[in-house]
Amino acid sequence: MSEKSNCCNTTDDCCRECAVKTVGSSLSLSDVLGAWKVRWGIGRMDYSVAPGLYALGEPDNSSPVFVSANYKLTFDTLRKNLDGLNCWLLILDTNGINVWCAAGKGTFGTDELIHRIEASELSKFVSHKKLVLPQLGAPGISAHEVKRHSGFDVNYGPVRASDIKEYVNAGYKTTKEMRTVQFSLWDRLVLTPMELIPALKCSLPIFGVMLIANQFAATPFDKTDIVAHAGAVAAGTVLTPALLPYIPGKAFSIKGWLLGLGCTASILGLSGKLKKESRLLSAGYLLLFPAISAFLAMNFTGASTYTSPSGVKREVERALPLIVAAGAAGAALTLGAHLFRRGRAAR
Amino acid sequence: MKHRYLNGVTTLEYNIDKCVGCGKCTEVCPHGVFEMALGAKASVFQRDSCMECGACALNCPTGSIEVDAGVGCAAAITLGWLRGKEPSCGCGGSECC
Ligand code: SF4
Ligand code: SF4
Numbered sequence: 001m002s003e004k005s006n007c008c009n010t011t012d013d014c015c016r017e018c019a020v021k022t023v024g025s026s027l028s029l030s031d032v033l034g035a036w037k038v039r040w041g042i043g044r045m046d047y048s049v050a051p052g053l054y055a056l057g058e059p060d061n062s063s064p065v066f067v068s069a070n071y072k073l074t075f076d077t078l079r080k081n082l083d084g085l086n087c088w089l090l091i092l093d094t095n096g097i098n099v100w101c102a103a104g105k106g107t108f109g110t111d112e113l114i115h116r117i118e119a120s121e122l123s124k125f126v127s128h129k130k131l132v133l134p135q136l137g138a139p140g141i142s143a144h145e146v147k148r149h150s151g152f153d154v155n156y157g158p159v160r161a162s163d164i165k166e167y168v169n170a171g172y173k174t175t176k177e178m179r180t181v182q183f184s185l186w187d188r189l190v191l192t193p194m195e196l197i198p199a200l201k202c203s204l205p206i207f208g209v210m211l212i213a214n215q216f217a218a219t220p221f222d223k224t225d226i227v228a229h230a231g232a233v234a235a236g237t238v239l240t241p242a243l244l245p246y247i248p249g250k251a252f253s254i255k256g257w258l259l260g261l262g263c264t265a266s267i268l269g270l271s272g273k274l275k276k277e278s279r280l281l282s283a284g285y286l287l288l289f290p291a292i293s294a295f296l297a298m299n300f301t302g303a304s305t306y307t308s309p310s311g312v313k314r315e316v317e318r319a320l321p322l323i324v325a326a327g328a329a330g331a332a333l334t335l336g337a338h339l340f341r342r343g344r345a346a347r
Numbered sequence: 348m349k350h351r352y353l354n355g356v357t358t359l360e361y362n363i364d365k366c367v368g369c370g371k372c373t374e375v376c377p378h379g380v381f382e383m384a385l386g387a388k389a390s391v392f393q394r395d396s397c398m399e400c401g402a403c404a405l406n407c408p409t410g411s412i413e414v415d416a417g418v419g420c421a422a423a424i425t426l427g428w429l430r431g432k433e434p435s436c437g438c439g440g441s442e443c444c
Contacts, residue, residue: 140405142406179376181378183350245350308356312420315353
């Protein structure tokens with residue numbers, strides 16, 4: 001980010017100038033690398049820009065004001081999409097969290113917006129009373145309250161920053177398409193690393209249990225068991241999000257369970273582990289692994305853009321007891337078969 | 348392809364008598380739940396698409412809409428139960444939970 005402080009040393013309006021930061025619309029290599037690191041959870045916290053008023057291009061007192069969050073990825077996406085436009089960016093302090101999450105928490109909210117309008121002395125920079133907010137900020141903002149306290153009109157722009165130019169060119173009007181949240185394959189895929197990595201970290205103790213059990217086991221766990229577990233994790237955290245609208249069922253846990261079942265059956269079937277003579281073990285595998293996928297898939301509701309809390313509550317109420325029961329029974333059978341049944345458990 | 352979640356669960360309540368037809372609810376809803384009807388009042392068009400974000404209720408100037416808004420996140424709800432508290436989303440950065 002090329003954030004140069006425009007601070008002069010002599011003139012009287014030094015302070016006024018300093019209150020505004022100027023910023024360009026092109027992203028540097030470090031911006032791009034930073035975004036990649038955030039997605040993969042490397043130093044993900046604290047990726048923020050300073051709140052306040054920014055000048056993009058050479059705005060004057062009639063230039064539009066776009067309001068956004070101080071999460072750096074949001075900020076970067078916004079300025080990239082505003083390329084070529086002279087405008088003001090009013091950045092709220094959302095603790096470095098994106099607009100959508102911050103609106104849900106209320107940090108991208110009515111009070112902060114009113115405060116930021118005053119603190120940045122916005123009305124000294126523009127002569128109009130019009131703010132453009134991302135529509136996804138609406139769950140935190142009450143437009144008529146903002147108007148009442150600050151005099152500024154809140155206009156909700158498009159959901160996606162990439163539609164902003166079109167919105168501006170259309171005279172600040174959104175189409176229904178621009179107002180609707182999509183959850184495209186790409187939207188879903190960029191979220192999967194943050195599902196997969198924590199799930200793999202949580203798997204380490206499971207591998208530890210296998211290792212310890214192998215000291216006593218009649219039939220040791222082998223690499224197929226590890227692959228089957230990894231497959232179940234991937235089915236829940238990557239495949240389910242990727243194929244979300246195409247998998248039968250509405251509940252995420254059902255979708256995850258189906259893919260987990262497919263994954264487990266293929267991996268163990270191909271490796272010859274699902275054998276008639278070890279029915280208990282096969283049952284154990286088929287109870288345990290799909291339950292893991294179902295649980296992980298259910299957690300993806302938190303990242304999705306269309307699940308209601310009432311719906312998720314119902315899903316958790318119904319699915320979680322089944323998942324826990326299947327997982328526990330499956331784990332007991334799998335572990336028991338490996339510990340006590342010589343030769344028949346594995347190949 | 349359109350995503351659909353469970354039907355018949357939303358807590359959305361709309362009182363058409365209070366509506367003054369400003370259209371704000373259609374502007375803020377990310378799932379096209381409201382439409383402006385010909386009689387210049389809003390009507391609930393796709394109730395089951397509601398994700399209970401609360402934007403419509405907060406932005407309706409006449410208080411015609413009520414919804415129990417919150418986070419639609421299984422981890423938050425499960426943790427909320429375990430801790431005996433209201434579910435809250437542990438937004439660390441780019442997305443919820
Ligand atoms: S925001 Fe309220 S008053 Fe305005 S159209 Fe919707 S329901 Fe009616
Ligand atoms: S709560 Fe959100 S999703 Fe539901 S109708 Fe209101 S704005 Fe739309």
